[in-house]
Amino acid sequence: MQNLEGKVAVVTGASTGIGRSVAVELGRAGMHVVVASQHEARLADALAEVEQVAPSALALRTDVGDKDSVFALADATFDRYGGVDVLVNNAGVYRPGYMWEIPLDEWEWVMNVNLWGIVYALHAFVPNMLERPEGHVVNVSSAGGLMTSTAHGPYTTSKHAVVGLSKGLRREFELKGADIGVTCVCPGMVATAITTQLQNYGPGGGDPRAPELSPEVQAVWASIDAVVDAGIPSTAVGPMVLDAIRTKRFWLLPNGEQFFPIFERELAELEAGD
Secondary structure, three states: OOOOOOOEEEEEOOOOHHHHHHHHHHHHOOOEEEEEEOOHHHHHHHHHHHHOOOOOOEEEEOOOOOHHHHHHHHHHHHHHHOOOOEEEEOOOOOOOEOOOOOOHHHHHHHHHHHHHHHHHHHHHHHHHHOOOOOEEEEEEOOHHHOOOOOOEHHHHHHHHHHHHHHHHHHHHHHHHOOOEEEEEEOOOOEEOOOOOOHHHOOOOOOOOOOOOOOHHHHHHHHHHHHHHHOOEEHHHHHHHHHHHHHHOOOEEOOOOHHHHHHHHHHHHHHHOOO
């Protein structure tokens, strides 16, 4: 998709971080942008920024873990703009802890947002996209979707699933003969607030309770925070995603090179039967 002028993009998780950066860049490219997020105050702030480059932008409070909310997002987008050309599934949440200790409702919360939110969006938006001349779907996974990540099982499980979903989606668009590209984004060291936004913690959001963690899990979480904080700014990722859309690039690993030795070691261990 070389010429994005006047086309329509929907970005979930657009109130902060990578999603916000992508929304701004797509707006700067001349697109009508729908910014979606569960957090109303941050959403309003993001809309104000996006409107500086895309005056026609629309903000919609959306809980991607709720099917009806995602379909309402699609209906509002179609009512306003008539369709969608670029779908960016970016919303994501995080829950640390031992897998067997994380409450089941919090497992469901993470899986609903990180995985089912994408599935809902595909059902809500792709039929319309198939009626357009061309399109693109961006699914944001994580470096944790490509390698072992300790003490946050729901997150890494969901992000591995997003990688598999994205691979299959690309093949199915090819089978359908649809001119719709797919990009799977696996950020490495990128400074975002996903591990620290406790005001949105837990099922339904808005629950300020931090989970009770054992000392060793707290140490793992602290080390992940340190890696995230030392990463490139999330504003650097928007231009990368824009380029991936224009060039139909599948893999995008922003600042992920430092994890390549880990990928290679894990692959060697698997091949050796370890």
